Structure formats: structure tokens, C-alpha cells
Amino acid sequence: MSWAAHDLEPYVIQKHMGKRVAFVPLLVGSYSPDLLSKWFVYGVGLAGWELKADNPAQFHRGWPGVGFTHSLMFGVLVGLLLYAIFRNKVVAYSFVIGQWAHAFTDMGDTVGTMLFFPFTDHLFAVGAWAYAGQTGRYVDAGAYFSGLGFVWDGVFVVWAILSWRVITRAYFRETIVAADPFWRWAGRYVSETVLVTLYRASYFYGIARWTAWLIWAHVVRSFTFDFRWGGPRWVPRVFADELNTAPACKCPSCCSMKPRLGFYAAVTVLAWLKKRRN
Amino acid sequence: MEPGLREAVVAGWRELVLYLVAGVAYVAIGVTAVEFLFSWFVAAGYLLLCVVVVPAFVGRLRR
Numbered sequence: 001m002s003w004a005a006h007d008l009e010p011y012v013i014q015k016h017m018g019k020r021v022a023f024v025p026l027l028v029g030s031y032s033p034d035l036l037s038k039w040f041v042y043g044v045g046l047a048g049w050e051l052k053a054d055n056p057a058q059f060h061r062g063w064p065g066v067g068f069t070h071s072l073m074f075g076v077l078v079g080l081l082l083y084a085i086f087r088n089k090v091v092a093y094s095f096v097i098g099q100w101a102h103a104f105t106d107m108g109d110t111v112g113t114m115l116f117f118p119f120t121d122h123l124f125a126v127g128a129w130a131y132a133g134q135t136g137r138y139v140d141a142g143a144y145f146s147g148l149g150f151v152w153d154g155v156f157v158v159w160a161i162l163s164w165r166v167i168t169r170a171y172f173r174e175t176i177v178a179a180d181p182f183w184r185w186a187g188r189y190v191s192e193t194v195l196v197t198l199y200r201a202s203y204f205y206g207i208a209r210w211t212a213w214l215i216w217a218h219v220v221r222s223f224t225f226d227f228r229w230g231g232p233r234w235v236p237r238v239f240a241d242e243l244n245t246a247p248a249c250k251c252p253s254c255c256s257m258k259p260r261l262g263f264y265a266a267v268t269v270l271a272w273l274k275k276r277r278n
Numbered sequence: 279m280e281p282g283l284r285e286a287v288v289a290g291w292r293e294l295v296l297y298l299v300a301g302v303a304y305v306a307i308g309v310t311a312v313e314f315l316f317s318w319f320v321a322a323g324y325l326l327l328c329v330v331v332v333p334a335f336v337g338r339l340r341r
Contacts, residue, residue, distance in 0.1 A: 007318075031318075137316070168286055169293075197330055200297075201322040208301045209315045212308035220309055 001060075001133060002105050003144055003213060004153040006030050007206030008160040009101045014176075015163035022094040022180035025082065027202060029098025032078065033069040033106070042137040056134040057238040058246075061111050063121040070106055071117035073265050075099030080272060090179060108152055110230055112240045118261035125240035128152070132235045142223035143235035145213050151227070153210050160203060167200050293329070300328035 010027045041060045043052025053059035061067040068074055075096040083092035106113050112125025129149035132140045144150060165171055173192075176199060177183040183195055217223045226232035287294060304324060308315040315321075 138312070141312075164283065164286070169290065170281075193330055194326065197326055198322060201325050202318070204297065204301065204304075204325050205318055205321040208304045209308060209321070211301075212305040212312075212315055215305065215309050216312055 001034070001109060001131065001140075001144070002149065002153055003141065004206040004210035005105050005156045006034075006102055007202040007209075008153075008156040009105065010098055011166050011203050012156065012159045012163055013097060013101065015166045017097075019175055019179040020090070021097065022088075022090045022182070023176050023199065024180055024182040025091045025095040026098040029075065029078075029095035029100075030102050032095075032099050033074070033102045035069075037066045037069065041133045042140070057111050057131060058243055060133055061106075061113055061123060061131075062243050063114060063117060067114045067121075067123075068117045068261075070103045070113035070115075072100060072103060072115055073117060073119075075103070077265065077268065080268060086181075088181065091181070105152075109149065110237050110239045111243065118265060123240035123244055127230050127239070130230060130232060130235050130237040131239075132237060134238060135236060139235060141213055142217045142221060143232050145217040146223045146225050147231040148227055148229070150210070150214060157207055157210055160207065167203055169196055172196050172199055296329045296333065300325060303328070 007030075010023065010030050013026060014021060014023055037060060040051065040053050041056045043050050043056075045051075053065075055062075059065040059067075061070060075098075078099065079092040079096040082095055083089065086092070103113050103115060107115070107124055108126050108128045109131040110125055110127045110129070111131035112123045112127070114121050115124050116122070129147040129152070130143050132143045135143070166175075169192075172183075172195075177187070183199075186195055218225070224232065224234060226234065230237065281289070304314075304321070
């Protein structure tokens with residue numbers, strides 16, 4: 001998982017693609033895989049009860065679980081849904097680009113992502129930094145900001161700063177508003193200053209919280225830096241191999257779900273392609 | 279021709295200072311109370327408060 005890259009990737013992509021992408025679906029796509037699941041990975045207390053996944057890594061990235069949100073097919077299906085609703089190609093593929101960026105970035109940790117789900121539930125991992133979501137959000141933050149994960153985020157911090165032009169007001173007027181219908185709609189209700197501030201919010205959030213977590217982990221707390229591949233090794237890590245070799249759930253629902261989802265996805269893509277040809 | 283970094287900074291220096299001050303304060307609050315760092319909505323609300331609401335309020339008081 002990444003702590004700032006998902007905030008900043010959309011601005012870097014925006015810099016390179018200009019009017020060919022719509023920013024809001026790009027950003028929503030970038031956030032979408034973790035949008036509804038992260039709280040259950042870390043766990044929350046509710047009226048004396050702790051709600052948390054039994055196996056957070058399996059739940060977050062695997063199957064059975066919500067790991068399908070990190071697959072390429074999830075982006076395509078939601079993109080097709082957006083196209084069916086808005087009839088806007090740019091909106092649809094902007095979401096796909098954002099979601100794919102998230103899926104590829106999360107391949108960097110030791111658990112990785114089920115990129116080709118539903119055709120296979122194999123987790124593809126580069127394994128550069130430790131996956132430690134099961135330890136809770138504070139230890140996970142400390143571990144992430146002590147290994148290569150924060151370096152990877154740092155690359156995006158620098159890249160986003162070098163892409164400074166995309167956060168100027170002139171760029172917002174000439175490129176962002178022109179390419180994304182959301183801002184024209186929202187502009188009827190709120191001032192341009194509010195819109196520009198909201199447009200810059202993830203940029204601000206990504207850079208500021210990357211800085212804050214880094215200071216917290218090494219000045220307020222004393223987590224040890226460990227830049228070895230797959231580190232830091234002082235934290236309990238989960239590896240893709242453990243989940244890939246784990247016995248699959250034999251319940252009828254899980255046994256039939258994978259081929260069924262694969263079939264539905266293939267039919268959807270073929271129907272869409274056929275419609276496009278006609 | 280697109281403006282360079284220097285021209286952009288000169289043109290929007292007041293806005294830039296607001297964002298930098300908001301950023302430094304956000305980091306300071308976040309380091310002391312890390313719960314503050316978890317929510318995008320909190321960050322967006324905070325940013326709106328710092329760079330839109332407060333300057334507008336101060337501007338109105340000055341008039």
C-alpha cells in the first residue's frame with residue numbers, strides 16, 4: 001500500500017496527458033481500490049466492539065475478499081459503467097487510468113495485487129517494501145515510512161513538485177475545466193477560488209502528510225530505517241507467496257464465483273467491442 | 279508562451295504564502311495529533327478554511 005502516491009499520481013498523469021484526461025474521475029479512480037475497505041483492514045472500535053478482518057491482507061488484496069478492487073478488470077468494468085451513465089469516453093478512461101495506477105503502485109509491496117482477477121487470483125508482487133496492514137495503522141505507518149515505500153512516495157512528491165504548472169490557476173482554467181465536465185457543473189454553485197482549492201486538495205494532502213508522517217515516525221517516534229528490499233524487516237510482514245499457496249476457500253460460492261465473474265467480464269467486454277464496431 | 283516558475287510565483291505569491299503557512303501548520307498539527315492525517319475530507323476542509331474562509335473573513339474585517 002502507499003500513503004501519498006495515490007494522492008499525487010493523478011497530478012503527474014495530468015501533467016503528461018493535459019486535456020486528454022478528466023481530473024475528477026482520474027482522482028476517484030486512483031482512490032477507488034481502498035475507498036471502502038481500508039477501515040476494515042486496520043480495524044475500528046464501535047461501541048466496545050472491534051471490527052476488523054480476520055486476515056487483513058487476504059481481505060484487502062486477496063480472494064475471497066475485496067482484492068478484486070485492485071485488479072485491472074475492476075477499473076475496466078467501472079469505466080464501462082461510467083461510460084454507460086455519462087456517455088463520455090474521457091471520463092470513463094480517466095477512471096481506468098487512475099485505478100490502474102493504484103493497482104500497479106500497490107504491486108510494489110510484499111503482498112501485491114491480483115492484477116488479472118477474475119482470470120486468476122494470483123497475487124503479483126514486486127516486494128520492494130513490507131505489507132504490514134495487519135499490524136494496525138500506526139505500526140503500518142511507522143514501517144512504511146522506514147522502508148522503500150516512503151522512498152517510492154518521495155519520487156511522486158518530487159515528480160508532483162516538478163509538475164507545479166498543473167496546480168496554477170491558469171492551468172485549472174485552460175485545461176482542467178475544459179476537459180472535465182464536473183468543474184463546469186460545480187462552477188454554477190461555488191466560486192472559482194473554492195474550486196481551485198478543492199482541485200489542489202489532494203496535492204496539498206499528499207505532500208503535507210508525507211512530510212508529517214515522516215517526522216512523526218522518526219522524530220516523535222523512533223522507528224528504525226531499513227532500506228533493504230522488502231523491508232523494514234523488524235515489522236511482521238505478509239508475503240504474496242503465503243496467500244498464493246494458501247488453500248482456496250472450498251465453499252460453493254467461492255468455487256463458482258471466479259469462473260462466473262470471468263465469464264461475465266468477458267461477455268461485457270465482447271458486447272462493448274461489438275457495439276463499438278457497429 | 280507559458281509563464282516560467284518565477285513569473286508564476288510573482289503573480290501568485292500571496293496565494294503561495296497562504297498554502298505554505300497552511301501546509302506547515304497542517305504538518306505541525308498532524309505530527310502532534312496523527313488522527314488528523316488520516317482523512318482527505320479533514321484535509322480538504324482545513325485547506326478551504328485556511329486559504330478561502332479565513333482570508334475572506336479578514337478581508338471583510340479590514341474594509
